[in-house]
Amino acid sequence: MSATADSYARTGRSTPTRHRERASYDREVVHAILDEGFLCHLGFVRDGAPVVLPTLYVRMGERIYLHGSTGSRPLREAGQDERGLPVCLTVTHLDGLVLARSAFHHSLNYRSVVVHGAACQVTSEEELTAAVDALVDNVVPGRAADSRPADAKELAATAVLRIDLAEVSAKVRSGGPNDDAGDLDLPYWSGVVPVSPAYGIPVPAEDLSPDIALPGYLAAR
Amino acid sequence: MSATADSYARTGRSTPTRHRERASYDREVVHAILDEGFLCHLGFVRDGAPVVLPTLYVRMGERIYLHGSTGSRPLREAGQDERGLPVCLTVTHLDGLVLARSAFHHSLNYRSVVVHGAACQVTSEEELTAAVDALVDNVVPGRAADSRPADAKELAATAVLRIDLAEVSAKVRSGGPNDDAGDLDLPYWSGVVPVSPAYGIPVPAEDLSPDIALPGYLAAR
Secondary structure, three states: OOOOOOEOOOOOOOOOOOOHHHEEOEHHHHHHHHHOOOEEEEEEEEOOEEEEEEEEEEEEOOEEEEEEEOOOHHHHHHHOOOOOEEEEEEEEEEEEEEEOOEHHHOEEEEEEEEEEEEEEEOOOHHHHHHHHHHHHHHHOOOOHHHOEOOOHHHHHOEEEEEEEOOEEEEEEEOOOOOOOHHHOOOOOOOEEEEEEEEEOOOEEOOOOOOOOOOOHHHHOO | OOOOOOEOOOOOOOOOOOOHHHEEOEHHHHHHHHHOOOEEEEEEEEOOEEEEEEEEEEEEOOEEEEEEEOOOHHHHHHHOOOOOEEEEEEEEEEEEEEEOOEHHHOEEEEEEEEEEEEEEEOOOHHHHHHHHHHHHHHHOOOOHHHOEOOOHHHHHOEEEEEEEOOEEEEEEEOOOOOOOHHHOOOOOOOEEEEEEEEEOOOEEOOOOOOOOOOOHHHHOO
């Protein structure tokens, strides 16, 4: 299926082999899952073998930006090739532990997005600055404007990769356990334990002046 | 460096290119990080391109077991080759958002483990049964004994991959921001926002009999 204004193209590798009914190519669904997170797992191939590294990301329109430094392995490699580094970027939000009466039907509720594409190094200073601000704001909204911006030396030491969103799919499992009809009378508890990330009380740096109050964007969290 | 009773061998690909001071090959450190989680990101190569999928895992001694079904892509492929499927398995726990005075020194506190190895399909029924129980208990300790065990048909439809822990490294960032000395008097808040997974109140299945109380292993959570 070709791409449309509302959905991504469906390709062989963006079609799950299992539970296809859980897959979605809808842009809004994909964007919502991506926008809720900031940490992805980035996969690439090195010397023929897979490598998966946790990496900071942000979505801007139909692009993903990834944070690195000019010393990092995938970024060095992406910089060597104009076509970019083939990558697979996966974002997963765990929403619940699904306990069925049978061990077999135990499951997890989750929302995930898998992006296949090529990662290219961002070279324009304007695009780099915008991406760095967006990466910071994606972790703590409002923070980029409330910190010292990167200077020329820092920007030169920061590498950012860009991936166009083209071959993308989401996968979502939600709801209760799917117990077999024959198991419903078994004496085991069945249901879902919700899971979500919890943010604790911010801990000031040891060298922070007591005159500096907790900013509103953190207090509201 | 060769493997010892206390630590894994250090190889080229298990040595991070960045922040080597954060790396550890200590078996206890690696085991503790692995044992705190149950969801990894599994990377493998398909048609020359990387694929990364969220996958359930459990550690048993110096082995990792991964859950799949006989229909899943990596498992089908691993089953085709006695040497196993080359994989990279990454587990990441996010512990905090690190806010520095400068945008550049913003960071995340995390503990991650990266395992390089070959995933082989488990064929012995005894090993398969033990792994399935361990996978369930790794998500909810005590649950395997309090659910209907898999029958022969279900076991036949369950595929489990095994990876030996040999080429493994952990990476840990903790503590406060590393601000530049020249930034310490800037008027920006600096510190860490702790993050951890939170488990909510269990939601019983709609068809659960009201006679079945919440089990102790869930109430204690």
